[in-house]
Amino acid sequence: MNDAVALPSVRAAVAFQSTASEAGPAPKRIVVAYGFWIFLLSDVVMFSALFAAYAVLARATAGGPSGVELFNQVSVAVETACLLGSSYTCGLMSLSVQARNRVGTYCWAAVTAALGATFLGLELQEFAGMIARGAAPQRSAFLSAFFTLVGCHGLHVASGLVWLAVMMVQVALRGFLPSVTRRLTCFSLFWHALDIVWVWLFTIVYLLGVRA
Amino acid sequence: MTDTLYDRAPGETPGEREEGRSSGVLVYTVGLLGAVILTATSFWAANTSMLWGPGVALGLAVLAIAQMGVHLVFFLHITTGPDNTNNVLALAFGILIVSLVVIGSLWIMANLNDAMMPPAELMRMQR
Numbered sequence A: 001m002n003d004a005v006a007l008p009s010v011r012a013a014v015a016f017q018s019t020a021s022e023a024g025p026a027p028k029r030i031v032v033a034y035g036f037w038i039f040l041l042s043d044v045v046m047f048s049a050l051f052a053a054y055a056v057l058a059r060a061t062a063g064g065p066s067g068v069e070l071f072n073q074v075s076v077a078v079e080t081a082c083l084l085g086s087s088y089t090c091g092l093m094s095l096s097v098q099a100r101n102r103v104g105t106y107c108w109a110a111v112t113a114a115l116g117a118t119f120l121g122l123e124l125q126e127f128a129g130m131i132a133r134g135a136a137p138q139r140s141a142f143l144s145a146f147f148t149l150v151g152c153h154g155l156h157v158a159s160g161l162v163w164l165a166v167m168m169v170q171v172a173l174r175g176f177l178p179s180v181t182r183r184l185t186c187f188s189l190f191w192h193a194l195d196i197v198w199v200w201l202f203t204i205v206y207l208l209g210v211r212a
Numbered sequence B: 001m002t003d004t005l006y007d008r009a010p011g012e013t014p015g016e017r018e019e020g021r022s023s024g025v026l027v028y029t030v031g032l033l034g035a036v037i038l039t040a041t042s043f044w045a046a047n048t049s050m051l052w053g054p055g056v057a058l059g060l061a062v063l064a065i066a067q068m069g070v071h072l073v074f075f076l077h078i079t080t081g082p083d084n085t086n087n088v089l090a091l092a093f094g095i096l097i098v099s100l101v102v103i104g105s106l107w108i109m110a111n112l113n114d115a116m117m118p119p120a121e122l123m124r125m126q127r
Helices: A002-022 A028-057 A073-098 A102-132 A141-174 A178-211 B021-047 B053-075 B082-115 B119-126
Strands: none
Touching: A028 A141, A028 A178, A028 B082, A073 A102, A073 A178, A073 B021, A073 B053, A102 A141, A141 A178, A178 B021, A178 B053, B021 B053
């Protein structure tokens, strides 16, 4: 009966590890969020290709304007503050969703959308100003890469705003159904991931751009 | 064993079903403060003349990596716990591919630029 001595701890370890599989597949909430996490990572890989293209072409100005002449650090700082603030309020919104608090959800979603829209407005203003000064995407390889990279991030923010509006309609019409809260979880993952992409964007494009 | 040990979903707060709301707000606020400090440091470092110029680029990259860590931990709630292994492994794979794409592109294109004939010489050859 040598086995019996070692058995209790082994049995405990086996029980500890096998509970999840014995209970069947993970709940849909976990599977959906994990699947969306994989999508986000693939989206980040796409951004990495745009970042690589920008880094390679950053000095290819073809005699046109360079980043030092074009970038305005004050507006970049305001844009960064807007996006960071909206990421924070998006987190507070997901806490309200967890607490099944409708008013809190609407309020934080409204603040998140307002900050996101301010960010997008400032970015479009910046783009319009650059194009007006002759720094359009077709001017040089540097500007093509710049507009592709920053514009792609802006497009993500714009689609996030549309998604948030749709989610608020769903909360209003259907309440906090499991399907609705799953989508809200995915939205907050998306919004936080966009902020991480922006951290690299302002570091590589704007801060390193004005030094070069 | 009454508790079923599922993995934790990405973005799920640690004690989502047990703890109250205040701790969640605290986590997000700490994350916001950390991100604000790191961002402010980045903008200061890019504009100051107090630092040794060539080192600033490296410093900005380190600050960005630190801020990415703050966002992942405090906003996306990625932890090192055993229930988070799948999330961390997927993230690690993503970071591997991103660094391969970025570093590989820069490396190849720098070599290509070095090996390329200067434009002036190229013009002379065509004559």
